[in-house]
Amino acid sequence: MFAGPQLRSDGIKLPEDYGIELPEWLINCLEVVPPAVGECCPTDSKALLACSFDLAFRLHKGQFRASGDPYIVHPLAVANLLREIGASPKVIAAGFLHDVVEDTSITLELLEGYFGNEVSGLVEGVTKLGGIHFPNRTEAQAENLRKMFLAMARDIRVVLVKLADRLHNMRTLDSLQADKQQRIAQETREIYAPLANRLGIGRFKWELEDLAFKLLEPDQYREIQQEVVTKRSEREKRLAQTVELLRERLQNSGLKKFEISGRPKHLFGIWSKMQRQDKAFHEIYDVAALRIIVPNLESCYRALAVVHDTFRPIPGRFKDYIGLPKPNGYQSLHTAVIGRHRPIEVQIRTPEMHQVAEFGIAAHWKYKEGGSPAVGNTEKFSWLRQLVDWQQEENSSDHNDYLSSIKEDLFDEEVFVFTPKGDVVGLRKGSTAIDFAYRIHSEVGNHCYGTRINDKLCPLATKLNNGDFVEIITTNTAHPSLDWLNFVATPTARNRIRQWYKVSHRDETIQRGKELLERDLGRKGLDSLLTSEAMKKVAERCNLKTTEDLLAALGFGAITLHQVLNRLREEIRLQNMNTHIPETNNEIAKQVSTNAEYASPKESSVKTSPILGLEGLDYRLGGCCSPLPGEEIIGTVALGNHGITIHRQNCANISNIPSVRQLPVKWNEELSSHDTKFSTQLKIEVIDRVGVLKDILMRLSDSSINVSDARVQTSYGKPACIDLRIELKSSAQLAMTINKIRAMADVIDIARTGLS
Numbered sequence: 001m002f003a004g005p006q007l008r009s010d011g012i013k014l015p016e017d018y019g020i021e022l023p024e025w026l027i028n029c030l031e032v033v034p035p036a037v038g039e040c041c042p043t044d045s046k047a048l049l050a051c052s053f054d055l056a057f058r059l060h061k062g063q064f065r066a067s068g069d070p071y072i073v074h075p076l077a078v079a080n081l082l083r084e085i086g087a088s089p090k091v092i093a094a095g096f097l098h099d100v101v102e103d104t105s106i107t108l109e110l111l112e113g114y115f116g117n118e119v120s121g122l123v124e125g126v127t128k129l130g131g132i133h134f135p136n137r138t139e140a141q142a143e144n145l146r147k148m149f150l151a152m153a154r155d156i157r158v159v160l161v162k163l164a165d166r167l168h169n170m171r172t173l174d175s176l177q178a179d180k181q182q183r184i185a186q187e188t189r190e191i192y193a194p195l196a197n198r199l200g201i202g203r204f205k206w207e208l209e210d211l212a213f214k215l216l217e218p219d220q221y222r223e224i225q226q227e228v229v230t231k232r233s234e235r236e237k238r239l240a241q242t243v244e245l246l247r248e249r250l251q252n253s254g255l256k257k258f259e260i261s262g263r264p265k266h267l268f269g270i271w272s273k274m275q276r277q278d279k280a281f282h283e284i285y286d287v288a289a290l291r292i293i294v295p296n297l298e299s300c301y302r303a304l305a306v307v308h309d310t311f312r313p314i315p316g317r318f319k320d321y322i323g324l325p326k327p328n329g330y331q332s333l334h335t336a337v338i339g340r341h342r343p344i345e346v347q348i349r350t351p352e353m354h355q356v357a358e359f360g361i362a363a364h365w366k367y368k369e370g371g372s373p374a375v376g377n378t379e380k381f382s383w384l385r386q387l388v389d390w391q392q393e394e395n396s397s398d399h400n401d402y403l404s405s406i407k408e409d410l411f412d413e414e415v416f417v418f419t420p421k422g423d424v425v426g427l428r429k430g431s432t433a434i435d436f437a438y439r440i441h442s443e444v445g446n447h448c449y450g451t452r453i454n455d456k457l458c459p460l461a462t463k464l465n466n467g468d469f470v471e472i473i474t475t476n477t478a479h480p481s482l483d484w485l486n487f488v489a490t491p492t493a494r495n496r497i498r499q500w501y502k503v504s505h506r507d508e509t510i511q512r513g514k515e516l517l518e519r520d521l522g523r524k525g526l527d528s529l530l531t532s533e534a535m536k537k538v539a540e541r542c543n544l545k546t547t548e549d550l551l552a553a554l555g556f557g558a559i560t561l562h563q564v565l566n567r568l569r570e571e572i573r574l575q576n577m578n579t580h581i582p583e584t585n586n587e588i589a590k591q592v593s594t595n596a597e598y599a600s601p602k603e604s605s606v607k608t609s610p611i612l613g614l615e616g617l618d619y620r621l622g623g624c625c626s627p628l629p630g631e632e633i634i635g636t637v638a639l640g641n642h643g644i645t646i647h648r649q650n651c652a653n654i655s656n657i658p659s660v661r662q663l664p665v666k667w668n669e670e671l672s673s674h675d676t677k678f679s680t681q682l683k684i685e686v687i688d689r690v691g692v693l694k695d696i697l698m699r700l701s702d703s704s705i706n707v708s709d710a711r712v713q714t715s716y717g718k719p720a721c722i723d724l725r726i727e728l729k730s731s732a733q734l735a736m737t738i739n740k741i742r743a744m745a746d747v748i749d750i751a752r753t754g755l756s
């Protein structure tokens with residue numbers, strides 16, 4: 001299949017001919033491989049592993065890592081990690097091949113022909129997006145994570161390959177520059193370690209956290225490491241005494257087959273607890289713990305009784321994760337007792353539970369090797385289904401918002417509540433009845449009218465606690481309120497509310513998006529622009545299906561005009577490689593539709609002047625006070641040849657202008673028939689949180705108010721300051737707008753200012 005030197009008749013080298021150290025299990029595969037291994041899609045497990053390794057070796061030949069090692073060392077290490085956690089041969093084969101599409105000339109089609117669609121599908125799931133230029137690292141990271149989560153939804157085994165890949169990369173970061181080490185370590189802590197935790201792969205989680213900790217907080221890492229080493233002998237002696245006492249008591253109780261051992265906590269876990277509880281190292285008692293493994297479920301509770309009979313339990317520290325497992329499938333009994341004059345943590349579980357705690361989803365596959373496993377309706381993957389549903393429905397191009405939501409979803413603790421029928425529902429900590437309603441079904445959330453929590457009527461914004469019984473009251477006439485966005489905690493609920501709003505106001509938001517483009521690009525040729533191939537590509541880049549969806553997202557505020565125009569310029573450049581990048585909006589319009597002439601928005605100005613009393617004189621509205629129809633105004637004659645400036649009569653600058661230069665003017669009462677709008681500046685002080693600007697823009701969009709400029713200033717530990725330039729018809733509309741924004745829970749203050 002692939003020609004090369006020193007080949008056996010079956011096309012595979014002898015183990016010693018690869019020139020690198022191979023693990024024993026791989027050597028066994030290479031030595032017993034049958035002659036038929038050169039054919040496509042080997043069905044024998046050892047043949048599959050031998051072929052996939054050999055192909056990876058050949059494709060990566062001549063490539064080296066930053067450390068100087070042959071590149072094949074990395075996929076070999078990834079495959080070895082996958083084998084250690086019990087992954088199947090096809091997953092291990094994908095570990096060998098996970099970088100070949102990204103880093104060599106082979107295609108996914110060829111890979112599928114050699115190894116079948118399962119292996120190629122796994123490789124595709126972990127392959128980064130190639131051939132696409134991203135304007136910044138954040139966008140590239142967000143889009144690659146979107147791709148990975150969608151692949152995980154189709155086949156959850158994708159994440160095993162990705163986590164093994166990341167773990168070996170973290171082990172071998174020393175050869176990279178310091179800034180790149182920091183960036184990778186930060187991403188590992190924020191995304192991949194929590195992802196391993198969500199999937200219950202404790203062995204990966206602990207090492208990823210410690211490796212990131214070592215790079216991100218090196219001084220604290222060394223300090224805790226030294227503390228652990230210094231007190232090890234004392235701790236081990238104390239644990240040994242406790243173990244012997246418990247072993248004797250457990251045997252006397254009739255338990256014969258059990259294991260009991262001490263285990264050290266990983267360093268990042270100790271440091272996190274020190275930070276969370278604001279304690280010094282010597283004040284953290286559970287830097288080590290006892291683990292008791294018993295043969296069956298009944299024995300778990302018998303062993304617990306023995307522990308509590310032997311040592312005094314600490315109130316409030318018992319947790320039954322067997323009766324109520326963690327979302328990742330983790331099961332165990334946790335208790336804390338006073339042993340040998342010091343508190344100690346004890347965990348009790350069966351061998352099966354221990355396998356799940358160590359290896360997570362790899363320990364209990366719910367499919368056979370020949371299947372095509374997907375997330376399906378498995379409850380433990382509900383968080384992944386919701387995340388994928390959200391990113392498909394939201395279609396947001398706000399990459400910072402997307403990354404923040406992923407981190408929140410992976411990190412957040414959960415609360416467990418009950419439906420009226422007694423079914424358990426897991427929700428993000430801080431969730432409300434609205435989050436619960438949307439977790440049950442979209443229609444339940446969309447028609448939610450009220451809630452009973454523990455048989456008591458409560459406000460919809462009430463936060464849920466562990467053990468609450470929640471009942472949702474619905475009515476056909478009820479519909480989501482934008483105010484709900486101020487207190488819902490889950491991305492699912494937040495985006496279902498926005499989705500309902502966008503669908504119910506779709507025509508308005510499409511028209512609004514079109515008006516925004518008309519304002520900057522002109523009316524002539526806009527139809528040609530919207531149907532152009534470049535604009536379709538822009539929609540795809542924004543994770544939208546059609547240009548109509550793009551207009552709706554633009555009108556809704558999910559994407560900005562700046563984002564659309566920047567991507568449009570780049571798409572035009574890619575389609576016309578021999579032409580220069582269009583720098584202006586005028587050039588964009590001309591480039592897309594050569595027969596269209598640019599029309600300035602000024603050409604479509606109303607025929608009737610909104611100001612009466614000027615008799616054809618040139619005028620402008622004063623930026624210092626930005627007057628609006630409905631307010632008393634006055635004209636002032638500017639020095640030199642600068643026309644008339646219109647101010648509000650209570651403008652502070654009027655007192656400095658002599659009365660001889662003041663003109664009586666008033667608003668045209670027929671102004672409304674021309675739908676003229678005027679710019680006004682608002683300064684809004686808000687609590688600094690992700691998405692607050694989008695929530696404000698959504699309220700403005702709901703009132704059909706255009707935002708021509710938005711700027712945000714943030715300072716660590718202080719409220720954020722948002723400057724908005726909006727277009728209004730009257731002072732009455734301004735008052736309603738200010739009241740609507742002021743009513744938001746995150747808004748501290750709002751004021752009208754002069755135009756900047």
